[in-house]
Amino acid sequence: MFPEIETKRLKLRALVADDDAFIYKLRSHPDTFKYVDIVPYQDIQRAQRFIAAVQKDIETNEAFFWGIVNKESDEMVGTICLWNFEPQEGAKVAAGVKAELGYEVHPDYQGKGFAKEAIGGVIEYARAFSQLKTIDAITHKDNIPSIKVLERYAFEALGIAVAFDPEIEEGPEMLLFRLGLKD
Numbered sequence: 001m002f003p004e005i006e007t008k009r010l011k012l013r014a015l016v017a018d019d020d021a022f023i024y025k026l027r028s029h030p031d032t033f034k035y036v037d038i039v040p041y042q043d044i045q046r047a048q049r050f051i052a053a054v055q056k057d058i059e060t061n062e063a064f065f066w067g068i069v070n071k072e073s074d075e076m077v078g079t080i081c082l083w084n085f086e087p088q089e090g091a092k093v094a095a096g097v098k099a100e101l102g103y104e105v106h107p108d109y110q111g112k113g114f115a116k117e118a119i120g121g122v123i124e125y126a127r128a129f130s131q132l133k134t135i136d137a138i139t140h141k142d143n144i145p146s147i148k149v150l151e152r153y154a155f156e157a158l159g160i161a162v163a164f165d166p167e168i169e170e171g172p173e174m175l176l177f178r179l180g181l182k183d
Contacts (some may be wrong), residue, residue: 002058005066005121010114012066012080012121014050014058019067022076022106023047031107035140037171057083068105068118078105080118082126082135099126101137116149123153127181137177138170147175155179 005012015023024047026032027041041047057063063083067076084100101122105115126132138161139146151157155177160167164176 003064003125005125006071006169007117007121009071010117010121011069011071012118013069015054015065015067015079017048017051020044020047020051022067023079026078026104026106029107032104035143036053048106054081055155064122066118066122068103068114070109070114070135071105077109077112077114078103078118080104080115080122082122084136097131098134098136099132101135115146116152119149119153123179123181133180133182135179135181137176137179138168138174141173141175145176150179 002014004014021044024044025157026043027047027050028042033144039051054063054065058065059097062085063080063081063084065081065083065105066079068078068080069076078093080101082099082101086098101119103115103118123135126135135155137150137155141147156179158164158176160172161170161174161176162172168174
């Protein structure tokens with residue numbers, strides 16, 4: 001059973017096929033990918049393929065990926081995930097020593113604290129995994145709102161992401177942040 005997370009205003013739940021219209025709205029908006037090198041979606045079929053890929057990653061224990069839903073309006077406002085787990089030998093998802101946090105909120109809902117609240121819920125959830133020691137997040141040096149929310153949760157800015165891991169396919173404008181979960 002996929003875990004749902006509830007916060008004061010939000011419900012984080014698994015994506016379903018019927019979320020395709022929102023995913024298309026989110027991922028076709030030019031400001032969604034303002035700070036990353038991803039081409040905005042051109043059609044709803046791309047959103048459907050994205051949802052199918054996410055569902056496969058969940059089924060194969062590669063990721064947790066939630067839709068962020070405003071409980072008051074029952075509208076989806078964004079997505080958040082834990083993925084790119086660095087597993088311990090033989091470990092499954094969430095039993096690795098490190099994971100990466102990713103999130104996106106539709107521009108119509110930015111500035112309302114939804115990302116901050118969703119990140120807090122995911123961090124609280126992640127702390128339950130005994131093996132998970134750190135969560136990394138990568139954001140653009142000019143994405144000040146994202147940097148501020150990561151700093152609010154005590155993510156430490158480590159510097160240019162690719163300098164820490166040459167496998168990262170991000171440019172020199174992308175910064176790596178890290179949160180330690182265990183003392």
